[in-house]
Amino acid sequence: MEKIKGLYLKYRHAVPLAIYMVIYLTWFAWLEGRNRRDYTVIHVGMDDYIPFCEAFVVPYLLWFAYVSLVVVFLFFKNKQEYYRCCTFLFTGMTVFLIISTLWPNGHHLRLDEMPRDNVFTQAISVLWKVDTPTNLWPSIHVYNSMGAHFAVMRCSALREKKGIRIASGVLALSIILSTVFIKQHSVFDVATALGLGTVMYILVYRRDLVLAAWAQRRMKKRVSM
Incomplete structure (x- = not known):
């Protein structure tokens, strides 16, 4: 019993992650099961100029291992950095869930027929069968x-x-590019995710900049008074 208690005290920071993933996956499954016809279509002109490149399905699928490995590594290596990473990820994922709930969205970018038959296009066909072209933004x-x-x-x-x-x-950039090259996302989805990620980086990792800006603003107010 003491050994179990010791393990819990050592690794109890896994609890918030486990709870959040249950909430996220349940919420996402509900969103995917909703009416798939009643949604706003996301499309920008640049989407029409991006070619279909099936080889990018490789980095797209590596995303699952990439994010998981980073979280697991930090979980065992540095608790503070693990919490920061989870704060970043969970905040964006929650914003995504709220947006998808209040504003159902999707796209019509997927091809009606694959231009070639190879292992990459076959993988994309399987992906498209299990992943609907809805709930995409950001x-x-x-x-x-x-x-x-x-x-x-x-x-x-x-x-x-x-x-x-x-x-x-390199992997992160490849994954970002893959989202448009295999027609999983519109450029709009990518651009807004980049913007949200930039804001969250400042809030989570560069609080010194936020605090400095806040202090400077207060100083200007005092001087003006």
Whole structure:
């Protein structure tokens, strides 16, 4: 019993993650099961100029391992950095759920017929069967890739691991590009996710900038009085 208690005290920071994932997956499953015909279509002109590149399904699918590995690594390596990463990820994911609930959205970018038959197009066909073209804005693939890379770049244990940091950046960028090249997202989904990720980076990882701006604003008010 003492051993179990010790393990719980050592790893109890897994509880918030487990609770949130149950809430997120349940909420997302409900969204996916709603009426798939009554939604706002997301489309911008740039979407029509982006070619279909099936090979990008590889980084798109690697996203699941990438984000999970970063979270698990921080879970065991540094509790404070783990909490920061989770704060970043959970905030964006919750914003996504709220938007999808209040403003159902989707796109009509998927191809009616695959231009080629190979292992990549076959993988995309399977993906499209299990993942509906709805509940897309902002792109969680884009947002969480940013969050995972930011966590890697800010991780004290990886500060001297240049190869890992570069690989993380390349993978994150590849995942972001994959969302439009395999027609999973509109450029609008990507752009808004990049904007949200930038704001959250400042709030989560650069609070010093926020506090400095706030202090400067208060100082200007006092001087004007």
